[in-house]
Amino acid sequence: MRKVSRDRGYHHGDLRASLITASFELLAEVGLRRFSVAAVARRLGVSSAAPYRHFPGRDHLLSAVSAAAAHDLRSAIVAAADRAGADPSSRLASVAEAYFRYVVRTGAGFHVIYAAELYAVPDEARREQTRALMATLLELASAVGVPSHRQAVALVEAIVAVAHGYTTLFAEGFFAQGALTVDATAARAVAAAEALIRAAGDR
The missing domain is CATH 1.10.357.10 (Tetracycline Repressor, domain 2)
Structure with missing residues (x-):
């Protein structure tokens, strides 16, 4: 299972992979109904706009x-x-x-x-x-x-x-x-x- 540091730092160029890993963590904690791109971004400590460079929605x-x-x-x-x-x-x-x-x-x-x-x-x-x-x-x-x-x-x-x-x-x-x-x-x-x-x- 993919792991993301609780420091939420990520190396330049692998934001896409980090977003997917953080998504698993969020799903495990709050479930599908409360899953959102904004919550994943907050988890990684990136701007709310950053995920949309990799995923349209x-x-x-x-x-x-x-x-x-x-x-x-x-x-x-x-x-x-x-x-x-x-x-x-x-x-x-x-x-x-x-x-x-x-x-x-x-x-x-x-x-x-x-x-x-x-x-x-x-x-x-x-x-x-x-x-x-x-x-x-x-x-x-x-x-x-x-x-x-x-x-x-x-x-x-x-x-x-x-x-x-x-x-x-x-x-x-x-x-x-x-x-x-x-x-x-x-x-x-x-x-x-x-x-x-x-x-x-x-x-």
């Missing part, structure tokens, strides 16, 4: 964040699947853990990666990364033996929905009373994904 900055998030999330999913071993069901269930951990850390889940406001932004780099992410998810789902592409899509949707639900509840303090850690909550997300996979196999 909020949606274009968010598009660059989406591309980076899709790339990084896909890498996290592939790594988690590899750690899970050869069993297709375990590999697919590991998606829930990878998603949960990534979004808890960055705030950039599918609600950011596939934000409706981005569909009007002609950003082929983002589209390439989101297509690669979805292709990886569908490949993992198809490997468990679902009989059709449509059912693979439905299984991916269900697992991501469960993982995102755990992410949201964790962020909002739902598990605070039970004092569940990130690790314990990630394990619950995986268990829920495993139940979905078993149910899909029973149909």
Whole structure:
């Protein structure tokens, strides 16, 4: 995950990269609804006009964040699947853990990666990364033996929905009373994904 110094200094020429990194930090802290170009600029200690030299507006900055998030999330999913071993069901269930951990850390889940406001932004780099992410998810789902592409899509949707639900509840303090850690909550997300996979196999 990209890091920006709390001093908010940046070397000449890499403001674009710093804006993207600061955007992740802001999303993790305040969420998509309160995300703004002005807030990112303040975080970096630059003028409110400086980001517009690289991004025409909020949606274009968010598009660059989406591309980076899709790339990084896909890498996290592939790594988690590899750690899970050869069993297709375990590999697919590991998606829930990878998603949960990534979004808890960055705030950039599918609600950011596939934000409706981005569909009007002609950003082929983002589209390439989101297509690669979805292709990886569908490949993992198809490997468990679902009989059709449509059912693979439905299984991916269900697992991501469960993982995102755990992410949201964790962020909002739902598990605070039970004092569940990130690790314990990630394990619950995986268990829920495993139940979905078993149910899909029973149909």
